[in-house]
Amino acid sequence: MSKVLPPKPRSLTQKTQITIVASHYNEEFTDALVENTHEELLELIPNGQIELVRVPGAFEIPVAVETVLRQSKPECVICLGLIIRGQTAHGDMVAESVTQALQQISVNHATPVVHEVLLVGDEKQAYARCIGSKLNRGREAARAAAAIVDTFTQLKRSPSRVFPSNA
Secondary structure, eight states, X not given: OOSSOOOOOOOOOSOEEEEEEXXXXXXXXXXXXXXHHHHHHHHHOTTEEEEEEEESSGGGHHHHHHHHHHHTOOSEEEEEEEEEOOSSSHHHHHHHHHHHHHHHHHHHHTOOEEEEEEEESSHHHHHHHHXXXXXXXXXXXXXXXXXXXXXXXXXXXXXXXXXXXXX
């Protein structure tokens, strides 16, 4: 796991539609993730149209993402949520289920889905990743979204790229 934020990608000038799907559960932390993601997106994609969809918890995120992709076709979806590991395996099961579903949705729609549904051990880890500045996963999500939108824009411009082989 990285200990610092990745560098900022270049800013995008094109109009770009980004949808954030975020859970309400653990609201202090998920609200901070949304706020940090939104602020970073405004800086990186000044001509971006950002839509926010809130769902009750992490488990509901994949079905909301599927619905968004069927209806509005954004260039990228950012998923934000927080699961605090408890005394049982429930949190791990939800996290694994969400991860697998989001990956499948992304591949099926050929649309980037940035996965920042975090599974943490306690509130101290949650604070560091959602509210703190050093490991802020909301800012990281925005940077990943800008980078992958840029990559997909380049792929659409030149879909028949030939990469040299090292063989």
